[in-house]
Amino acid sequence: xxxxxxxxxxxxxxxxxxxxxxxxxxxxxxxxxxxxxxxxxxxxxxxxxxxxxxxxxxxxxxxxxxxxxxxxxxxxxxxxxxxxxxxxxxxxxxxxxxxxxxxxxxxxxxxxxxxxxxxxxxxxxxxxxxxxxxxxxxxxxxxxxxxxxxxxxxxxxxxxxxxxxxxxxxxxxxxxxxxxxxxxxxxxxxxxxxxxxxxxxxxxxxxxxxxxxxxxxxxxxxxxxxxxxxxxxxxx
Numbered sequence: 001x002x003x004x005x006x007x008x009x010x011x012x013x014x015x016x017x018x019x020x021x022x023x024x025x026x027x028x029x030x031x032x033x034x035x036x037x038x039x040x041x042x043x044x045x046x047x048x049x050x051x052x053x054x055x056x057x058x059x060x061x062x063x064x065x066x067x068x069x070x071x072x073x074x075x076x077x078x079x080x081x082x083x084x085x086x087x088x089x090x091x092x093x094x095x096x097x098x099x100x101x102x103x104x105x106x107x108x109x110x111x112x113x114x115x116x117x118x119x120x121x122x123x124x125x126x127x128x129x130x131x132x133x134x135x136x137x138x139x140x141x142x143x144x145x146x147x148x149x150x151x152x153x154x155x156x157x158x159x160x161x162x163x164x165x166x167x168x169x170x171x172x173x174x175x176x177x178x179x180x181x182x183x184x185x186x187x188x189x190x191x192x193x194x195x196x197x198x199x200x201x202x203x204x205x206x207x208x209x210x211x212x213x214x215x216x217x218x219x220x221x222x223x224x225x226x227x228x229x230x231x232x233x234x235x236x
Contacts, residue, residue, distance in 0.1 A: 153193060
């Protein structure tokens with residue numbers, strides 16, 4: 001799905017990944033679930049590109065539903081995978097604290113786990129053998145010059161990725177526009193968050209960024225100013 005010049009989404013409102021296409025090559029944001037590998041190939045094919053055009057994969061955090069095809073891309077095509085240093089262990093091992101899921105409804109919850117585990121092979125997740133670590137404030141030497149904004153809360157190393165070329169801020173699970181366990185749509189806090197209070201505070205860290213798109217890992221793309229995000233989530 002083309003959202004804007006240089007900016008594409010693949011996956012769906014359950015789990016989404018993003019692609020930034022430039023003359024210098026492609027940057028990916030998040031790797032969804034293992035089965036999203038086929039979605040990636042279709043998206044690349046529609047652009048007349050291949051995995052060899054990908055220069056880097058940037059993870060918004062290290063959870064299993066964001067690293068799905070990352071190790072395959074790294075090991076088979078030599079694409080470096082970037083993650084915040086505070087989430088590097090999570091991306092390599094899957095180790096994370098137990099967090100309360102919060103509200104849920106049976107139907108949406110079953111659909112989420114059915115989609116994740118059965119349709120997209122989430123039970124076959126491969127954790128990363130190697131990662132390239134980054135820190136808050138880094139600007140990565142990748143197409144689009146993605147800039148890192150630390151947004152701890154969902155996980156210690158959760159980040160927003162600001163790509164001015166794409167007019168977008170990618171926020172991972174710092175927020176959601178479709179709650180995978182309740183089915184509720186609209187901007188709201190994401191489930192499975194390590195520290196909900198810290199996550200809410202972190203929303204203000206993107207307020208000064210210039211972008212027209214705020215793009216979560218779950219839910220529909222959100223056309224809004226980052227300056228409006230914190231207030232909208234708190235009101236929701």
